[in-house]
Amino acid sequence: MEKHITAPMTKETAVTLSAGDYVYISGTIYTARDAAHKRMFETLKEGEQLPIDLENNIIYYLGPTPAREGKVIGSAGPTTSSRMDKYAPTLLDMGQAGMIGKGKRSEEVIKSMVKNQAVYFAAVGGAGALLSKCIKKAEVIAYEDLGTEAIRKLEVENLPVIVVIDSKGQNLYETAIDEYLKTL
Amino acid sequence: MRTIHTDEIVKNIKEMCIQANYYLSPDMESAIKSAKEQENSALGKQILGQLCENMNIAKEDQIPICQDTGMAIVFLKVGQDVHFEGQNITDAINEGVRQGYQEGYLRKSVVNDPLLRVNTKDNTPAIIHYEIIPGENVEITVAPKGFGSENMSRVFMLKPADGAEGVKKSVIQAVKDAGPNACPPMVVGVGIGGDFEKSAIMAKTALTRDVDKESPLPHIAQMEKELLSELNQLGIGPAGLGGKTTVLKVNIETFATHIAGLPMAVNICCHVNRHVKRTL
Incomplete structure (x- = not known):
């Protein structure tokens, strides 16, 4: 199903989204990938404040290419999410509402998503110019x-x-392949 | 004897880094377009359509096809009658990478130490594979490699008794495990034989062969075809969301090996399989 949502995303919106929905996101989101996650995790361990408020926010696992003069950003596609699995449950517990990346997630992350009513979106990997x-x-x-x-x-x-x-x-990663193979 | 100034190397490496990241080579472009025509999953077809559109935007806007502009992998085949004048050849290659990644607005994705992890901010050092060849030419291949797919690559130390079936099973396992993480549709480079590291280097070299060319060895060309067909029955599909197009091509390189061994490596590449070649 095609849907349009606004970010930040409330829990009320999050629970209306189902695996397989094609969603267009508009609004404010944040980027963070490996090194930023590691630093946020360490900051929390030391009992200090994060530089962003995670409540209802969506984090895009992205490290863009540099922008040309006059452009907003360079190529901007998703990176592999599983490298953030170690850190994601802690951030979800703090109110983070969504993640955009690509590839599989661990059981721990999925459990934490259910507990916190969060959503994991995939953007098309390798389509950084388009995105x-x-x-x-x-x-x-x-x-x-x-x-x-x-x-x-x-x-x-x-x-x-x-x-x-x-x-x-x-x-969807668990179901889509079987669904496709059944159509053959 | 032919003298080549290393400034020529710097200039060519720089241009090749930029070219590889903005323009997918014609063999890859046509493989993705034809996969889009043949894909029978609606979502899969839509995703392949996005990849085609993405290639056009990259060309028109002079923006990298993918934000992971890779670690610069450079294969340098140097004719034994060539004399380099100027600076150290390794420094020249790294200078070309530095200039290319800076001037081309490419991402700096290299850290200085695998554990300390401080970004070198110029995408150096490159991974360089040198080879001495007859003659007085220099053949350069630049293949920027993204790590989403590199992370899903494997080396298998099989037993001779495992044979061709064991090799195929291992390739299929590697592709299954890679799944959506490696940005399918993938190109699969396989190295069979040699020793531990030779198999891995062959797997990487295999990725630099155009995807419209098969192995010159009949039994290997046959294995490439069989594997492609079997892998595309897995149903993983574009972005791992189901479909016919899981793999665009399997390229296999082989080498002699020891009586006791059957080493093999699988180097997985996403659909942004970049490889630019020039001969000086």
């Missing part, structure tokens, strides 16, 4: 020293993603 067109504003707001891995605040318009794991734990 960059949906990003209208980009600003580094923390961890600038990490370069491409810094935390960026993005304004997006109709960013196309697919719900892979929904807030009930239904997993």
Whole structure:
């Protein structure tokens, strides 16, 4: 089913999304990948404040290429999500509502998603030029020293993603292949 | 004896890094387009359509096809009658990578130490494979490699008794395990024989062969075809969301090996299989 949602995303919206939905996201989202996750995790361990409020926010696992002069951002597709699995449950417990990436997630992450009513979206890997067109504003707001891995605040318009794991734990990666093979 | 100034190497490596990241080679472009025509899953077809559109945007806007512009893998075949003048050849290659990734607005994805992990901020050092060949030419291949798919690659130390069936089983296992993480449709590079590291280097070299060319060895060309057909029956499909197009091509390289062994490696590449070649 095709749906349009606004980010930040409330729990009320999150629970209406089902695995397999084709969703266009508009609004404000944040980027963070390996190094930023590691640093956020360590910050929390030391009992300090994170540089962003996670409540209802969607994090895009992205490290973009540099923007040309006059452009908002460079190529901007998803990175493999499983590398963030170690950190994701802690962030979901803090209110993070969604994740955009690609590839499988661990059992721990899926359990935490169900507990916290969060959603995992996949963007099409390797379509970074196309996806960059949906990003209208980009600003580094923390961890600038990490370069491409810094935390960026993005304004997006109709960013196309697919719900892979929904807030009930239904997993499109588990079902889509069997469904397809049945059609043959 | 022919003298080549290393400035020529710097210039060519720089241009090739940029070219590889903005323009998918014609063999890859036509493989993706023809997969889109043949895909029988509606979502799969839509995703392949996005990949075609993505290639066009990359060309028109001069923006990388994928944000993972890779670690720069450089194969340099140097004619034994060539004399390099200027700087150290390894420094020249790294200078070309530095300039290409800077001037081409490519992502700097390399960290200085695998455990300390501080970004080198210029995408150096490159991974360089040198080979001495007859003659007085220099053949350069630049193949920027993304790590979403690199992470799903494997080395298997099989037994001679495992034979061709064991090899095929291992390739299929690697592709199944890679699933959606490696950004399917994938190109699968396989190295069979040699020793532990030779098999891995052959698997990487296999990815640099155009996907419209088969192995010159009849039994290997046959295995490439059989594997392609079997892998595309797995149903993984574009982005791992179901479909016919899981793998665009299987390329296999082989080498002699020891009586006691059957080493093999599977180097998986996403659909952004970048490889640019030039001869100086």
